[in-house]
Amino acid sequence: MLKVKLRRAPRLDPAVPRAIPVTEGAALAPPLAAAAEAARFTGRAGQVLDLPMPEGRVLLIGAGTPRRALDWEMAGGAAAAAAGKAERLAIEARGLAPGDAAALAAGACLRAWRFTRYQEKPEPGPAALDLILDDPDAVAPHWDRAAAAVRGCLLARDLTAEPGNRLTPKEFAARLKDLSEHGIAVEVLGRKRLEEEGLGGLLAVGRAAAQGPRLAVLRWPGSIEARPIAFIGKGICFDTGGISIKPAAGMEEMRSDMAGAAACAGAMLALALRRSPAPAVAVLALAENAVGADAYRPGDILRMGSGRTVEVVDTDAEGRLALADAMHYATRRLQPRAMLDLATLTGAIVTALGHHHAGLFGNDAALLAEAGVAGEMVGEPLWPMPIGERHREDLRSDIADLKQCATGRFLPDACHAAAFLREFAGDRPWAHLDIAGVARRAEAAALGPKGPSGFGVRLLDKLVSLYFEEPEHH
Amino acid sequence: MLDIAFVKPALPRHGALVLPVAEDGRLEGLAQAIDAASGGAIGRALAAASFKGRKGQNCTIWAPTLEGGAQGPSRIVAIGLGKPEELTPEAVEAAGGAILPLINAEREAVIAAEALAPALAASLAMGLLLRSYRFDRYRTTEKEEDKPKLERVAVATDAAPAAKSAWAPMLAVAEGVFLARDLVSEPPNVLNPAEMAERCRSLERLGLQVEVLGPKEMKKLGFGALLGVSQGSANEPRMVVMQWLGASGNNGGKAKKPQKPVAFIGKGVTFDTGGISIKPAAGMEEMKFDMAGAGAVIGAMAALAGRKAKVDAVGLVGLVENMPSGTAQRPGDVVKTYSGQTVEVINTDAEGRLVLADVLSYCQERFQPRFMIDLATLTGAIIISLGHEHAGLFSNDDELAQRILAAGKAVAEPCWRMPMGEAYDKQIKSDIADMKNVGGRPGGSITAAQFLQRFVNTKQGPMPWAHLDIAGTAWASKDLPVVPKGATGFGVRLLDRLVAEHYEG
Numbered sequence: 001m002l003k004v005k006l007r008r009a010p011r012l013d014p015a016v017p018r019a020i021p022v023t024e025g026a027a028l029a030p031p032l033a034a035a036a037e038a039a040r041f042t043g044r045a046g047q048v049l050d051l052p053m054p055e056g057r058v059l060l061i062g063a064g065t066p067r068r069a070l071d072w073e074m075a076g077g078a079a080a081a082a083a084g085k086a087e088r089l090a091i092e093a094r095g096l097a098p099g100d101a102a103a104l105a106a107g108a109c110l111r112a113w114r115f116t117r118y119q120e121k122p123e124p125g126p127a128a129l130d131l132i133l134d135d136p137d138a139v140a141p142h143w144d145r146a147a148a149a150v151r152g153c154l155l156a157r158d159l160t161a162e163p164g165n166r167l168t169p170k171e172f173a174a175r176l177k178d179l180s181e182h183g184i185a186v187e188v189l190g191r192k193r194l195e196e197e198g199l200g201g202l203l204a205v206g207r208a209a210a211q212g213p214r215l216a217v218l219r220w221p222g223s224i225e226a227r228p229i230a231f232i233g234k235g236i237c238f239d240t241g242g243i244s245i246k247p248a249a250g251m252e253e254m255r256s257d258m259a260g261a262a263a264c265a266g267a268m269l270a271l272a273l274r275r276s277p278a279p280a281v282a283v284l285a286l287a288e289n290a291v292g293a294d295a296y297r298p299g300d301i302l303r304m305g306s307g308r309t310v311e312v313v314d315t316d317a318e319g320r321l322a323l324a325d326a327m328h329y330a331t332r333r334l335q336p337r338a339m340l341d342l343a344t345l346t347g348a349i350v351t352a353l354g355h356h357h358a359g360l361f362g363n364d365a366a367l368l369a370e371a372g373v374a375g376e377m378v379g380e381p382l383w384p385m386p387i388g389e390r391h392r393e394d395l396r397s398d399i400a401d402l403k404q405c406a407t408g409r410f411l412p413d414a415c416h417a418a419a420f421l422r423e424f425a426g427d428r429p430w431a432h433l434d435i436a437g438v439a440r441r442a443e444a445a446a447l448g449p450k451g452p453s454g455f456g457v458r459l460l461d462k463l464v465s466l467y468f469e470e471p472e473h474h
Numbered sequence: 475m476l477d478i479a480f481v482k483p484a485l486p487r488h489g490a491l492v493l494p495v496a497e498d499g500r501l502e503g504l505a506q507a508i509d510a511a512s513g514g515a516i517g518r519a520l521a522a523a524s525f526k527g528r529k530g531q532n533c534t535i536w537a538p539t540l541e542g543g544a545q546g547p548s549r550i551v552a553i554g555l556g557k558p559e560e561l562t563p564e565a566v567e568a569a570g571g572a573i574l575p576l577i578n579a580e581r582e583a584v585i586a587a588e589a590l591a592p593a594l595a596a597s598l599a600m601g602l603l604l605r606s607y608r609f610d611r612y613r614t615t616e617k618e619e620d621k622p623k624l625e626r627v628a629v630a631t632d633a634a635p636a637a638k639s640a641w642a643p644m645l646a647v648a649e650g651v652f653l654a655r656d657l658v659s660e661p662p663n664v665l666n667p668a669e670m671a672e673r674c675r676s677l678e679r680l681g682l683q684v685e686v687l688g689p690k691e692m693k694k695l696g697f698g699a700l701l702g703v704s705q706g707s708a709n710e711p712r713m714v715v716m717q718w719l720g721a722s723g724n725n726g727g728k729a730k731k732p733q734k735p736v737a738f739i740g741k742g743v744t745f746d747t748g749g750i751s752i753k754p755a756a757g758m759e760e761m762k763f764d765m766a767g768a769g770a771v772i773g774a775m776a777a778l779a780g781r782k783a784k785v786d787a788v789g790l791v792g793l794v795e796n797m798p799s800g801t802a803q804r805p806g807d808v809v810k811t812y813s814g815q816t817v818e819v820i821n822t823d824a825e826g827r828l829v830l831a832d833v834l835s836y837c838q839e840r841f842q843p844r845f846m847i848d849l850a851t852l853t854g855a856i857i858i859s860l861g862h863e864h865a866g867l868f869s870n871d872d873e874l875a876q877r878i879l880a881a882g883k884a885v886a887e888p889c890w891r892m893p894m895g896e897a898y899d900k901q902i903k904s905d906i907a908d909m910k911n912v913g914g915r916p917g918g919s920i921t922a923a924q925f926l927q928r929f930v931n932t933k934q935g936p937m938p939w940a941h942l943d944i945a946g947t948a949w950a951s952k953d954l955p956v957v958p959k960g961a962t963g964f965g966v967r968l969l970d971r972l973v974a975e976h977y978e979g
Contacts (some may be wrong), residue, residue, distance in 0.1 A: 352859030354917025356897040383893050388863040409757065410854050410946075412861035437916060 001154050002080075002089075002109045003128040006136035006143060010090045016130070017057035019079035020092045021072070021104060024065050036060060045074065048082045059083065069103040070379050072096075074446040076107025081444065083112075083126045090130040093139075102142035105131045109150045110447040115161040145274050149378075149461045152270030153454035159262035160439065160452035164238030164255045168211045169286040172237055172258065176216045176265055176284070182272040189215040197329065199305040201321035202285050204312070208242065208292030215326060216261075216286055217334075218268045222279035226471045229278060230336035231268070231460060232326045234319045234343035235261025235286040242289050242315030243297050256452060257319070259439035260342035261286065263456030270461040278468040283330045285322035289315070301400045305329060306424055309400040317405045319345045320417045324424040331426040338367050338429040338468075341421065342456045343436075348413035349385075350437040357383035358438045358455065361418035364429035371431050374463035379447060380455050382433065391419040433459075475652065476606050476627055478599050478645075480637040481584075483630040485511065489582035491547040492573055494590065494598065495527035496558045503588035504630055508550065512538045520552055529556030529565070532576060547584070551576045563597040564886060566590065568955035570601025575953075578606075578622040585629045592636035599629050600644045604956040607652055609659040643781040647970050650777030651963040657769040658948065658961035662745035662762045667704075667793035670744060670765065671712040674772055674791070680779035683717040695836065698810040699817060699828040704794035706749055706802025713833060716775045716789040720782060721978075735786040736977050737843035738775070738969055739833050741826045741850035742768025742793040749796045749822030750804055763961065764826070766948035767849035768793060770965030777970045784978045790837050792829040796822070808907045812836050813929055816907040824911045826852045827922050831929040838930065838937060844977070845874055845938035846930065849965045850945075855918030856892075857946040864890035865947045865964065868923035870930065871938035877976055878940055878968065885967035886956055889942060892920060899924040919943050942968075 010018055022028065022043040028036055032051065036042075041049040045064025050057060059082045063075040076091060083089040091108060093101035108129050116122035133139050159167060159175065167175070173188045180186050191212040194203050199215065206213025216235075219228070236257040240246060246254065261284040268282045296302070300312040302321065305328040310321065323341055330336055349359040358375075360382035362368045368384060375382040394406040394416060402423060406416050418432050438455045441448055448454070483504050485491070493505040501509050501517060509516040515538055525533040531554030540546040553576070555561060555569050577583045585602075587595040608622060631637045657665060657673065665673075671686045678684050689710050692701060697713070704711035722732040743764040747753060753761070768791035775789040803809070807819045809828070813835040817828065830848055837846060856866040865882070867889040869875035875891055882889040898920045901913030909928060913921030923941050930939040947964040950957050957963075 348858045350916050351855045351918055353893065354898060354901070354920060356895065356917070357893055386860065386864055386890055388861060390861055390863045394861075410857040412858055414859075415861055 001151060002112050002126060004105050004109065004143070004147070005128070005130050006133055006139055007130050008133060008136060010132050011130060014056035015086065016088045016090050017059050017083055017086050018090045018092060019059040019061050019082065021061045021063040021075040021079070023063045032058065032060065045071070046078070048078055050082060066100070068377065069099060070377060072100045072103035073107030073110070073379070076104035077111035077446040079104070080108040080111040080126055085124040086126060087124060088128040088130065089126045090132055092132050094132055094134050098139040098142045101131060101133055101139050102146040105129060105143060106146040106150050107447060110153060111449070113154050113157055114449065115158065115451065148273035149270045149458045151273055152266035152461060153457040155269050156259070156262040156266030156454040156457045157452040159265065160256050160259045160454070162255070164288070167237055167258070169206065169214050169237050169288055170211050172235060172286050173214050173216055176218065179218065179265065179269060179272070182269060183220070184268055184272050185219040187217045189217070197305055198303065199325040199329065200303045201305065201310065201325040202287060204296040204300065204302050205289055205318040205322050206287030208295035209288035209290035211288060213285070213287035215329060216284040218265065218282040218284070220268055220271050220276070220280045223277040224279070224469070224471050226279055227335055227337040228281045229464060229468050230330045230334060230339040231264035231280065231282040232323060232330055232339060232341035233261030233264035233282060233284040234258065234323050234345065235284045236319060236322065237286065237288045239289045239316070239318065240291055242291055242318060243295050244314045244316040245291060246316060253440065256439055257344050258286070259344050259452065260435060260456070263342045263435070263454065263460070266454060266457035267460035270457060271464060276464055276469060278464045280464065281330065281334050281336065283326045285326040287322055289318045304424070308402065308423065311397040311400040311403045313403055313405050313407060317417070319343050320420045321404060324421060327421065327424045331428055336428060339425065340371065340431045340433065340460065342433045344439050345417050345434045346414040346436055348411065349434040352385070352414060353383055353437055355437045355442065357381050359383060359385045359414050359434035360431065361385050361387055361434070362431035363422055363425055364431070367429040367431050370467050371459070371463055374466060375459045378458040378462050380459040385415060385418070387415060387419045387422060391415040395420060476603055477625060478603060478627050478629065478641070480595065480631055480634040480641060481628045482634060483586065483588055483632065486547050486582070486584040487545040489547055489584065490577040490580040491550045492577060492583055492585040493550060493552045494555050494569060494585065494587060495552055496555045496561065496589070497527040499527050499558070499589070504584070504586035508546070511540045511544065511546065513541055515539070516550060525552055525554070527554045529554055530572070532572065534576060548580065561594065563594065564884065566594045566597045567601035567886065570598035571605035571956040574602050574605040578624050581623050582626045583624065583628070585627060587629050587631050590631070592631060592633040593640040595629050595631045595637045596640035596644055599627065599641060600648065601956050602627060603648050604651060605958060607655055607958055609656065609960065646780030647777040647967055649780055650773040650970065651966045653776050654769040654773030654963035654966045655961040657772060658763045658766045658963070666709040666744050666795060667712045667742070668710060670742060670768070670793050671714050674714040674716060677716065677776055677779065680776060681718070682775060682779050685715040687713040696810065696812050697832040700792050700794060700832040702803045702807065702809040702819065703796055703825040703828050706799040707795035707797040709795045711794040714791050714793065716772070718775055718779045718783070718787045720778065720784050721786045733786040734844045735788045735841055736973060737837050737841055737846045738771045738787065738789045739830060739837055739846060739848040740768030740771030740789070740791040741765070741830055741848070741852065742791045743826060743829065744793060744795050746796045746823070746825065747798055749825060750798050750802050751821045751823040752798055753823060760949065763949050764851050765793070766851050766944060766961070766964070770849045770944070770963065770969070773963055773966035774969035777966055778973060783973055785973050787973065788837065788841050788843065790833050792833040794829055796825045811929065815909065815928065818904040818907040818910040820910045821912045824922070826850050827911060827925045830926055834926065834929040845871070847878070847940045847942065847969065848926065849942045851948050852943045853919040853922050853945055856943040859892070859919055860890050860946060862946045862951070864888050866919050866943035867891045867940060868894055868920070868943070869940035870894070870927060870936060871940070874938045874940050877972055881971040881975060882968045885971050887947070887964050887968040892923070894920060894923055894927065
């Protein structure tokens with residue numbers, strides 16, 4: 001993450017470009033005004049004007065007509081993108097409300113994130129940010145709060161970017177244990193404990209890999225008397241598809257099949273960093289879906305943690321098996337007041353909604369509406385999708401309690417997966433976010449470069465801050 | 475079509491007697507009478523079968539012995555209506571549909587509907603009628619005993635006149651649904667564009683004005699997109715314009731100033747091979763129903779005219795066959811649409827939107843309607859998105875969308891709203907033309923809707939518009955409460971209900 005300094009005045013260093021967010025139609029100082037007019041820069045959102053000036057580069061950043069923190073974040077993101085190869089960037093935030101100033105910095109940090117761990121000589125780019133303010137002390141608490149969510153998001157991206165040979169289930173668990181330094185209690189259940197718990201779904205999915213599956217349980221105690229909110233994450237460190245193996249083209253992207261678990265971990269970090277009063281837990285199903293002599297097969301029948309039996313149809317629909325057991329574990333052991341699962345679950349959701357909305361399913365209208373509001377506020381939009389009677393009927397099995405997925409052509413597999421998961425939600429308010437279409441960006445956007453997006457972290461953090469920091473909910 | 479009558483209650487002496495019973499309800503009226511005539515045997519038999527009137531329950535009692543050796547019905551069918559407080563028209567319709575298979579082997583049936591309000595008695599009959607649809611035109615060797623026998627159904631009610639007046643418009647709508655189902659069921663060698671246009675023309679008997687445009691007229695108009703799709707087929711394309719002037723013209727002969735009409739547009743690809751981007755062989759026979767959007771529009775126009783709806787409505791259908799051949803359109807071709815916008819054809823199997831594009835802009839320009847709703851079996855992606863329960867609803871107008879959702883819910887033709895937006899629109903940018911006709915797999919139904927929207931927002935500015943992607947709902951792979959397996963006629967009732975709720979009078 002950018003090293004952010006809250007300063008009263010810009011450094012006198014021509015190597016540090018100074019970004020000035022300009023709202024649409026706002027007046028500019030004379031030398032800038034002439035240049036802006038000549039270049040037809042009006043302050044429209046998305047416009048950027050890079051002006052070489054004697055004291056260094058000035059970047060005019062179109063901020064449009066900002067109404068929400070998100071709009072300022074996007075302007076901050078545009079500033080970071082415009083900085084190019086400069087190592088340090090200054091953003092002019094004097095005259096802005098403290099929250100808006102903090103949002104500029106948050107946006108810049110999100111956009112400037114890069115994953116360079118495996119590059120000897122990464123392209124140069126911003127590593128530090130000066131946020132120029134009238135009153136740094138007034139902005140500091142706002143920035144701390146915003147930075148918590150940013151850090152959480154970037155943790156999720158870091159984890160998601162890691163390749164499958166590095167971020168194995170064991171390594172993922174070890175990285176999660178590092179979160180204990182922030183006051184998060186981390187417990188990792190290995191194969192033996194999973195067997196004792198009877199989590200036959202997760203065990204089957206992780207069976208063929210050299211490293212066995214794990215269930216990571218993260219607890220943030222919060223400070224109010226309330227049952228925790230639970231985040232359930234799909235953490236398939238690499239997904240070959242198993243015996244129902246995937247086609248080779250594009251399979252490398254399956255290193256991100258743990259983006260849901262990464263997002264849940266990031267959200268926990270965000271809550272801990274900002275000392276949220278809300279108790280929260282995350283239950284993350286970590287496994288590698290490998291091919292092997294001992295791999296689970298289509299046709300196998302699994303006994304899940306809840307005692308239900310499931311007929312496996314397609315070993316590449318492994319996420320719902322792992323998640324179902326994690327959901328069951330959460331409902332039984334942790335009695336959450338609400339439960340949200342995040343998963344790169346289906347290709348069908350990509351066909352349905354593309355890359356601009358995650359699919360939102362669930363059993364509780366209030367929770368779904370709240371998740372939708374939170375997503376809208378942070379630029380992680382959700383779109384409600386149905387779980388119909390037919391979707392459940394399609395999962396009837398001739399031999400077990402239910403089938404893992406349906407068979408045939410043109411299957412609404414995202415709906416089927418949600419109908420499957422609903423069977424394991426118990427009576428808890430539950431929402432399921434299918435993030436397969438949004439976990440990675442195919443190209444850079446305002447709040448992030450090409451690559452993992454960290455989708456879900458800021459949404460969960462916002463959801464908690466809006467609705468779960470009082471003892472009563474619903 | 476079943477003959478349905480509303481009559482005063484009287485015990486039948488043959489055929490079936492149907493007893494609709496609410497949950498934990500008592501036997502009343504004819505039900506009580508037959509129970510008494512059997513010396514209480516009916517009540518005992520129902521109790522023995524644990525029949526409690528729950529939704530979905532039914533129980534058949536064969537040829538009960540009546541006191542004094544009186545002649546009675548050959549079967550008594552009790553059907554559960556569910557909880558009395560949940561007796562909505564939709565629930566009663568579904569119960570009516572569930573009756574049909576239980577009495578289909580009798581020639582005649584009496585339904586003891588005295589306990590139902592007259593409008594609900596009519597809804598029960600509507601469910602039964604809709605479920606009784608059968609397309610057997612091409613069966614020549616079916617054995618007599620395998621055919622359904624049911625010919626006449628008498629709905630016994632103490633308020634027969636009220637039930638009859640509720641029934642008259644329902645019957646007209648059912649006829650529209652059956653028409654749509656017939657069109658969808660017809661094989662593609664019979665129902666080509668010219669034949670489909672002829673069937674539209676036959677609706678002039680209902681008071682519809684029908685115009686048929688052939689390739690020459692469409693070429694003159696500049697329908698480059700529609701004609702590009704049809705150019706590979708030996709069967710010429712047609713566009714049919716149907717007008718019902720129920721508010722201003724045809725209603726009692728008193729012509730008034732024409733209203734801005736409501737407009738329905740249908741995709742009518744009478745067979746879709748995919749063209750040069752040919753489809754896989756498996757399941758291709760289903761592509762005869764790629765005209766179901768047009769079928770629904772035609773059925774809806776027939777329904778509106780049949781019940782003399784007080785509305786001005788236009789229905790436009792673009793009818794083509796999409797074939798591969800030496801003259802067929804190729805991937806890479808650029809066509810000019812009626813609106814003037816150009817389209818790069820990337821995939822000849824994304825032809826429906828090309829047909830709709832020309833018809834939508836023509837409709838908008840010629841009629842300047844209050845709104846336009848198009849129906850189309852447009853994308854496989856909508857089936858992958860939603861399955862077969864909901865049609866995909868795309869709209870630029872929240873009020874219209876809400877009304878469509880409500881109308882669909884009321885008539886068992888549910889829709890689910892899907893997103894649109896600029897981010898999706900970018901996916902159909904073309905390097906050589908104004909747009910391309912596919913935007914890739916992600917959000918495939920959405921980009922199809924974005925494509926159509928570009929033909930709604932032209933010249934006169936944006937207009938309220940909705941697009942129903944009915945690829946998943948036009949055909950039922952198994953029996954549904956008011957739809958037998960096969961062509962559903964999805965859309966006819968929805969459009970009719972929408973008009974009845976908001977746009978009449």
